Amino acid sequence: MPSVADPAVEARAGVAADGLTREAPAVSIPAAPRERELRLDLFRGLALWLIFIDHLPQNLLTWLTIRNYGFSDATEIFIFISGYTAAFVYGRVMAQRGFVVAAARILKRAWQIYVAHIFLFTIFLAEISYVASRFENPLYTEEMGILDFLKQPDVTIVQALLLKFRPVNMDVLPLYIALMLFLPLILWLMRRKADVTLALSVALYALTWQFDLALPAYPNGVWYFNPFAWQLLFVFGAWCALGGAKRMSRIIWSPVTLWICVAYLLFAFYTTLTWHVPQLNHFMPGIVEQWMYPIDKTNLDVLRIAHFLALAALTVRFLPRDWPGLTSPWLQPMILCGQHSLEIFCIGVFLAFAGQFILAEFSGGAGIHFVISVCGILIMSAAAWIFSWYKKVAGKGGSRTRAADGDADLAGGGA
Template structure:
């Protein structure tokens, strides 16, 4: 088990924020940083995934691992994330169906786009397996599956030229904004909530930034000097968010996605705001770590076991939504739902690490 570090800490904070925000309307949602900016925890989660890929695909001496090993590593992780998505979706459907039976309320079968499965299970089952039909709030892992699947292209290209990798990524991002490229949903209408063609830019930025941060003292110096710019962008995001100042999608010129705050296509405003957040808070962990004690350990533990924690958090957030629907919500219900959920996330992280430390039996299987 590795010691707490900035990457795991911020990833843990992103996981907590996503869990709380995935229970819409709860009392504590208003206190998450996602309510005070244009971007939110999803951007941080994807960026840190790219940063982690940069660390994982290099040896302790900093040299890149063999190409085939990198491809197999990313393929293995892709399969793990895909398996987690299928499992959590199956559990979520069972929870929705079970609650509908318990409360004798068939309208719950429409919860978060689940109606298609119960109305047409044959086609929708195929869509679930293909990841083209997604439940609401269960659409980050499909994005992650696609990003990990294409990551080897950018990782191997970056070893030849980081500028070329960034150039290809920006070109794909720009074309997706202009032509609105996205993966269509099926069965049913619409597109993916997170457009992989745009969100891949954050993954690549995270990977390249990690490499530059490790190798370039000049980049580290300039990132520190740009902290005031980051603070200005953060304050601007707070003003725009609190006063709900957003461009009208029907009034902006074409290509409209460049001028809106669209989350699906990671519009430039969201991207710029997120980069400002990175600049403003890049040195904050060193200040917080000695002062927060157990909180740092808790969040870092979540970050170390992000896939398991995210999967359990998705199930718990759905459970929280259903409990609030059943009880009508309220401060005490929210305190129980969020408090027990945060405890369960911490237990999940502990349990995953306990299993990895537990000595395996040498006796032959029966």
């Protein structure tokens, strides 16, 4: 973590568990712990694995992902950690170096993620086009949403550069780029009036639902992840990092909160169970169904937010920062993936289509599905280990500035 004397070195150390800040005229950034917050890396890596598995056709491991047991999924985990860690890292830079320097570093990171998105877009198109032509199956182009590219490549490329055109499974990076572009303003406001900033975020979320605010997509429709709605989870993560987590500690540790979270998670579990076992739907009151459905993912339905918050509250309560399992070699692959989230996310998108192609062309049972899922996770873990090893080797003679900027990875944190 950064210190006043050398922000780059301290930013490399990690992110604090609960941003210990207080509002004076401005929010102060707490001193960093000696060790990085491995829980953030762990759940960021878990989110990457879950996203990869969810992008594959239905298989045995799919039933282990959280979307089958509640309203939220790995995306909420991803965006919350993005806001938390990005605010912590760049909030320190803003406190020590000023708004201009922090904004410059944030925009630089947004540009790096944009370049990664365009690179992934190019490789992904090449992968899909090759498979479709090699195996003479044009359904791949339609299923993965690149049919318009093949019809009008010149127009589609321009729309892709504007983040309006995105193939299937490539919606997370544009959302994160959009959120990062507004992070300098968010941090500037939050360091002065954190609670007011969060209230403004809630107001924008409410206006989004009231007036259908959205960004247009190409060739039709809107962004799959509406930034006007998803910014709430991002800003809430930043608010927690800059002192909100500490101020909420009494609420989180309250027995009333515990039982409310448990009750809501059980309700969400039963509701999702009715989607897979229609016979159970008879026990669901009609008035509750009319109130709940549809549960909108594009605009981040309130039910999804509440489900994520319940999971997060129980996690903080029962998984302490010094949990011995965080140093277990069995969890190291997941933690390493979380520490290199940008690269691993891109690899996961590429592997997800490769797995989908294998399953479509070479029919197999549950065993093949399981093998493909496990192989994908092993490849992602091996890549994360290589990236970690290379970073250690290159870091011995590398630039401190590059190391500090690397702390704001896809989900806000690097190594």
